Amino acid sequence: MSREWSGPDAVGPPAGASAGTVVLGAEVVGALAPITIRTVPGAYPLTPASTICLESVAASGLRGRGLDWGCGTGCLAIAAAKLPGVTGVWAFDVIAANVAVAGTNVAANGVEDRVRVVHADSFSALAGRDAAAVEALHGSVDFVLANPPASRGDDGFSFRRRVVRDAAPFVRRGSVFLIQISAQYGSARIRGLVDELPGLRYVGCEASTPWVPFDQSRSDLCGQLEAYAEHERAGGGVYAFGAPHDPDGERIDARTALQGYRSSGASPLSQWQVHRYCWDSDEKGE
Numbered sequence: 001m002s003r004e005w006s007g008p009d010a011v012g013p014p015a016g017a018s019a020g021t022v023v024l025g026a027e028v029v030g031a032l033a034p035i036t037i038r039t040v041p042g043a044y045p046l047t048p049a050s051t052i053c054l055e056s057v058a059a060s061g062l063r064g065r066g067l068d069w070g071c072g073t074g075c076l077a078i079a080a081a082k083l084p085g086v087t088g089v090w091a092f093d094v095i096a097a098n099v100a101v102a103g104t105n106v107a108a109n110g111v112e113d114r115v116r117v118v119h120a121d122s123f124s125a126l127a128g129r130d131a132a133a134v135e136a137l138h139g140s141v142d143f144v145l146a147n148p149p150a151s152r153g154d155d156g157f158s159f160r161r162r163v164v165r166d167a168a169p170f171v172r173r174g175s176v177f178l179i180q181i182s183a184q185y186g187s188a189r190i191r192g193l194v195d196e197l198p199g200l201r202y203v204g205c206e207a208s209t210p211w212v213p214f215d216q217s218r219s220d221l222c223g224q225l226e227a228y229a230e231h232e233r234a235g236g237g238v239y240a241f242g243a244p245h246d247p248d249g250e251r252i253d254a255r256t257a258l259q260g261y262r263s264s265g266a267s268p269l270s271q272w273q274v275h276r277y278c279w280d281s282d283e284k285g286e
Contacts, residue, residue, distance in 0.1 A: 056274040064142030074102030081114040092120040141170040164196040177277040184270040186240035199281020213267040228254035242269035
């Protein structure tokens with residue numbers, strides 16, 4: 001696994017990311033091993049966030065038909081397709097390089113009969129040949145997978161909200177959402193995701209990494225923390241970081257985390273986590 005991404009929710013592929021092949025063994029995907037994933041320059045590589053998502057999918061007990069939002073290398077769709085109860089997975093990505101490498105990985109892992117990769121903006125197909133097939137999935141999906149990056153220009157959480165909103169036409173009663181949400185977003189945002197879809201219920205944290213630095217030596221994560229602190233100063237919801245000296249103590253907000261880094265040079269801490277939601281209703285609202 002690439003450990004270049006030393007903080008949760010990196011916003012894009014790291015500069016200079018190179019091609020390579022990763023073989024996922026039983027320590028990550030259990031009985032689904034081996035899964036072989038090829039990465040390419042310019043596309044999202046596998047990250048520690050990918051690892052926790054893969055572990056969660058392998059232990060999830062998912063069944064039926066699923067969607068993978070922002071599939072990247074296709075690793076989550078491939079893992080889900082290898083579960084005994086899963087009949088098919090549709091994998092969506094807006095980046096053409098990701099679509100290409102995901103298709104290659106699907107074929108390399110022998111699941112091309114159960115995974116279809118679609119070039120799409122969220123769950124909206126960008127190619128006309130896929131549009132009708134995607135629309136035909138409405139009301140028939142049993143699970144949704146998502147490992148989104150942080151969004152920019154807002155509180156960083158908009159992609160998670162979009163996953164839930166855009167999945168609404170597809171899900172049916174009992175559908176499961178497994179979404180990677182880093183701990184720094186705080187319980188209010190994590191639990192508040194249910195407000196995006198009437199009838200959605202928060203089940204709990206499915207998997208979590210240990211505490212890791214929200215590495216302020218990286219310009220993208222430093223910019224994120226500054227944006228989070230500004231969001232709080234403007235009256236937005238607070239964040240929940242671990243203090244570098246006491247990660248298991250009381251959570252600190254983004255302003256405190258930023259001030260602490262500037263005074264001590266120690267990055268605040270967070271965790272990659274996968275959270276489970278379930279849609280129990282037949283009412284999706286307007």
